[in-house]
Amino acid sequence: MAADWLGSLVSINCGVTLGVYQGEVSSVDQVSQTISLRQPFHNGVKCPVPEVTFSAMDIKELKILDIRNGGSQVGVADSGCYGRNGRGGVSGAPAGSAPVAVPRKGELRSQEGLSSPQQCSKSYGERHLEAPGQTKGFRRRHNSWSSSSRGPSQATPKKNGLKNGGGAMKNKDDECFGDGMDEGLDKDFDFEGNLALFDKAAVFSEIDTSERRGNGVRSRGTPGERTPSRYRHDENILEAKPIVYRQITVPQHSGKEYCTDSGLVVPSVSYELHKRLLAVAERQGLTLERRLEMTGVCASQMALTLLGGPNRLTPKNVHQRPAVALLCGPHVQGAQGLSCGRHLANHEVEVILFLPNFVKMLEAITNELTLFSKTGGKQVSSVKDLPDTPVDLVINCLDCHENAFLRDQPWYRAAADWANQNRAPVLSIDPPVSGQEQAVEAKWSLSLGLPLPLAESAGRVYLCDIGVPRQVFQEVGIKYHSPFGCKFVIPLHST
Structure with missing residues (x-):
């Protein structure tokens, strides 16, 4: 009966030391309890010798990969029929185990010329086999041939209701494993x-x-x-x-030019031309109140960014509200600062407003001060009431374009000295031109509409859009194309 297994493909596990061998059975000796493999593979690598012989004492597990009986070929999946027999040897005949007939390559083949049904024990349970001539469902290995390798006319074999390891076999097990190998391992x-x-x-x-x-x-x-x-x-x-980078031209050169991050040239304008531009805009409907509101929104947005933006102004950081000191004078620039302070206070910023008690103030300042008082911000009229410790930001609106005599006032000098001694950075809103020396050295300066030729003490220059229409620019002789893009405040670089 040992001759019935000649030519079959088997896998022999010899333990951790010797490894796993696969090959074709060339001889089985029941007397010496040995089995020989032709064209063997050791751990997936072809052996340099044409034949290897194994003793029963070295074999831990033997699996039949393919049974070839005469001219027919019967596939066996994970049978493990060549195992140790009751005497500790290797069963070289079918008497120790029986092959299982399984479907292969689109057809169901029956067992012919094999012995009576037997059983093969495995580590995971006992497989019950059927009589010759009957087909048997088997567990499909996921790492073998997939179910797509079956022919179009072949259906998945059904279970026959037999027990496997004491439990009912489920239909889903049919799809968990694939067929055996179709080709030999003799070709590199x-x-x-x-x-x-x-x-x-x-x-x-x-x-x-x-x-x-x-x-x-x-x-x-x-x-x-x-x-x-x-x-x-x-x-x-x-x-x-090609891109035209000089999209803004002015009737007369004021001596200084800036450029945006994208390379657009923004020329500066003289204060006289800037004043005439605002007058035409007010005549066209862009009143002072509208300009104050637009300036306050842009300046407060810039200040919020300088204070930390979303990294600091969060609901979880209410115990560390940023503090801003707002220094204002009795002019339009002071009203712009009040509008900025109102928006900052609405965004949970602690604003301390310095505004001296004047006998006569502009109507715009009175209106903005009334609105600011509704926000809960603090107002002081003396420099002594300003914080002794550094604040997060100082907003300077003390200077005026026209009235330079304010700098001789005691309140102005005291406020300027306090700002210079405080270690907080300074943001100036609409500072005067370079011909007038600024008493407070700023880190940032915010210009409106078009920049003025500012001095170096103005720091880094930013430009905000106050909503002046293009036709207003054209009316004063300025060829204008908006450099703001998707923003209302943009940085400018000196050229």
Whole structure:
């Protein structure tokens, strides 16, 4: 009966030391309890010797991968029928185990020429086999052939209701494992022959040619394709005409120019031209109240960003509210500061307003002061009431474009000295032109509409949009195209 197993493909597990061998059974000796494999593989690698012989004492587990009986071939999945017998030897005949008939490659094959049904014990339970001529469902391995390897006319074999390990076998087990191997393990993949088909020198030559055409930047297309123009992530690939960076022109040069982050040129204007622009805007309907509100919104938005923005003004940080000292004078610039302070107080910023008691104030200041008092902000009229400790930000609105005599007032000098001695950074709103020396050195300055030629002590210049229409610019002789883009406050750089 040992001759019935010749030519079958088996897998022999010899433990951790010797490893696992696979190969075709060439001989089985029941007397010496040995089995020999032809063209063996050791741990998935083909052995250098044509045949290996194993003793029963070395075999831990034996699995039959493929049974070849005469001209027919019967597949066995994970049978493990070559195991140790009751005497501690290897059963070399079917008397120790019986193969299981399973479907292979689109057809169900019956067991022919095999012995009576037997049982094969495994570590995970006992498999019950059927009589010859009957088909049997089996557990499919997920790492073997998938269910798609079955032929189109072959259905999944059904369970016959027998027990497996004392429990009912479920239909879902049929899809958990695949068929056995169809091909022998006697053929190696020819790596050298396959590599010879790849002409590496020709391919790299085409790549080098493509890189030279693309100025050293590798193209994502085929090496033979023409390399297109290269664009950065922030460039427009549908650009049809060159960009004009000087989109704003003024009737007379004031001696200083700025540029935006995108490269647009923003020329400065004289105070006389700026004053005439605001007068025309007010005549067209852009009143002082509208300009004050727009300036307050832009300045407060810039101040909130300087104070930390979303990293500081959060509901979880109510115990560390930022403090801002607002220094205002009795003029339009002071009213702009009051509008900014009102919006900051509405955003949970602690605002301390310094505004001296004047006998006569502008109507705009009176209105803004009334609105500011509704926010709960603190107002002081003496420098002694300002905080002794540094605040987070100082907003300077003490200076005026026209009245330079205010700088000789005691309250002005005291407020300027306090701002210079306080270690907080200073933001100036609508500071005067460079001809007037600023008493408070600022870190940032915010200009309105178009910048004035500011001095170096004004710090970094920002520009805010106060809503002046383009036709108003044209009426005063300024060719204007908005440089703000999607923002209302943009930084300017000196050229």
